[in-house]
Amino acid sequence: MTSQPPLFQFDNTYARDLPGFYVDWQGAAVPDPKMVLFNDDLADALGLDAASLSGTDGAAIFAGVSRPEGASPLAQVYAGHQFGGFSPQLGDGRALLIGEIIDRQGQRQDIHLKGSGRTPFSRGGDGKAVIGPVLREYILGEAMHALGVPTTRALAAVTTGEMIPREGTKPGAVLARVASSHLRVGTFQFFAARSETDKVRQLADYAIARHDPDLSGENDRYLKFFRQVIERQAALVSKWMLIGFVHGVMNTDNTTISGETIDYGPCAFIDAYDPAAVFSSIDHGGRYAFGRQPTILQWNLARLAEALLPLFDAEDLDRAVALASTELDRYPELYKAAWIKGMGQKHGLESHQDDDVQLFEELLSTMTEQKADYTLVFRKLSEAVNGNDESVKTLFADPARVSTWLDRWMQRLATEARPLDEISASMNRINPIYIPRNHKVEEVLSAAERADYAPVKTLLAVLKNPFDERPGLEAFAEPAPTDFGPYQTFCGT
DSSP: OOOOOOSSOOOOHHHHHOTTSEEEOOOOOOSOOEEEEEOHHHHHHTTOOHHHHSSHHHHHHHHTSSOOTTOOOEEEOOOEEETTEEESOOOOSSEEEEEEEEOTTSOEEEEEEESBOOOTTOTTOOOBEEHHHHHHHHHHHHHHHHTTOOBOEEEEEEEEEEEEESSSEEEEEEEEEEESOOOBHHHHHHHHHTTOHHHHHHHHHHHHHHHOGGGTTOTTHHHHHHHHHHHHHHHHHHHHHHHTEEOSOOOGGGOBSSOOBOOOSSOEEOSBOOTTOOOBTTOTTOTTOGGGHHHHHHHHHHHHHHHHHHHHOSSOHHHHHHHHHHHHHHHHHHHHHHHHHHHHHHTTOSSOOTTHHHHHHHHHHHHHHHTOBHHHHHHHHHHHHTTOOHHHHTTSSSTHHHHHHHHHHHHHHTTSSSOHHHHHHHHHTTSOSOOOOHHHHHHHHHHHHTTOOHHHHHHHHHHTSTTSOOTTOGGGGSOOOGGGOSOOBOOOO
């Protein structure tokens, strides 16, 4: 009788190459793991056999109770600045990295469980998660992927058969998450805070081999590595701003080296455009408000620079600081250039003129004053290109306020060397019609708490193609009704 091949072709470099950076651990036993959602498309991209993993066996693996062949489950240690205050030890308090695989594109990917029980880093928590936050991360990660934003993704969502105390009791669940790595700014901070420079160097060499292999062996590889992290993060936060995404908890332990969005906790998309928008129940001072995200990201990168300083120049700290400062000083222009290019595309522009930024900012300012829906204004602009400007005007409380702007914008479009119908089509390829509207997300999460998973599957199907308007889905494109009230989100897991 021939033996079956392993479900995962693991090659676990983190476990093998970084002893002392984690604790070997096993997920907690749960009474009745059941698969709720399985991401067939992602499984195929990873080279996994969906048929073997989408049922009972997969539920046990992704709940953390069954250890597949070749797995090396571990809890990673890291530190982090949380709302500006430094915590010298955080770590995976409710999560496990079970192993790494190579996907069909030859890229290394982590398979990670979130909500699999207590670890040595749990800091008094129960290490569990409940169905609502697990599905929120599943929904938001898949929506961001479809919108073209670098992100961790969900492979599976599993219920555990437990009821977990969370504002009453809620069904327990575990998320199986995929990421190109779980290396964070906080991972470097942990060892730097202990003055363990050799381990900071070891971690940096590992990160370079994994994410920037072209730098391996170069004498100034650590500075160039820092430069490339800056470039990735500047590009990432510009994408957040262009689609109206609010992360909600931009701590340094939630800032990746890979440039992927990670840890969808108290996150949301704005409806009405508002730079001061805050949705997190614990962000009382607005530290992580929508409009502050680019600045906070630079602050987080400065904390990474501090951790890496001995690698930039071990003998001359002043020179190391100067080198790091030079790289950090590039960040605002990198971000601005990415934002201007993306905002130009949202306005149907391929070329750039000096007064374009003023044009963009005038529209955003009017949207703020008029509480106009960010996503719909840009989507309806493509109709104005073709002569129907009423659909966008109706999104403003005072349509006259936007009429003059529309005239100036159309004059600007006339300078583009493209037909108007081509411009309109290009705008619809970059301005989504469907985003994970907060009221729709809450609707499907409420249904899931009653074990009704049909609504979340419908929402995921809509969000899979965010740029293609389809008949019958009008409700998914609409802002929240007026009785939805102020929106607030919670960490939840």
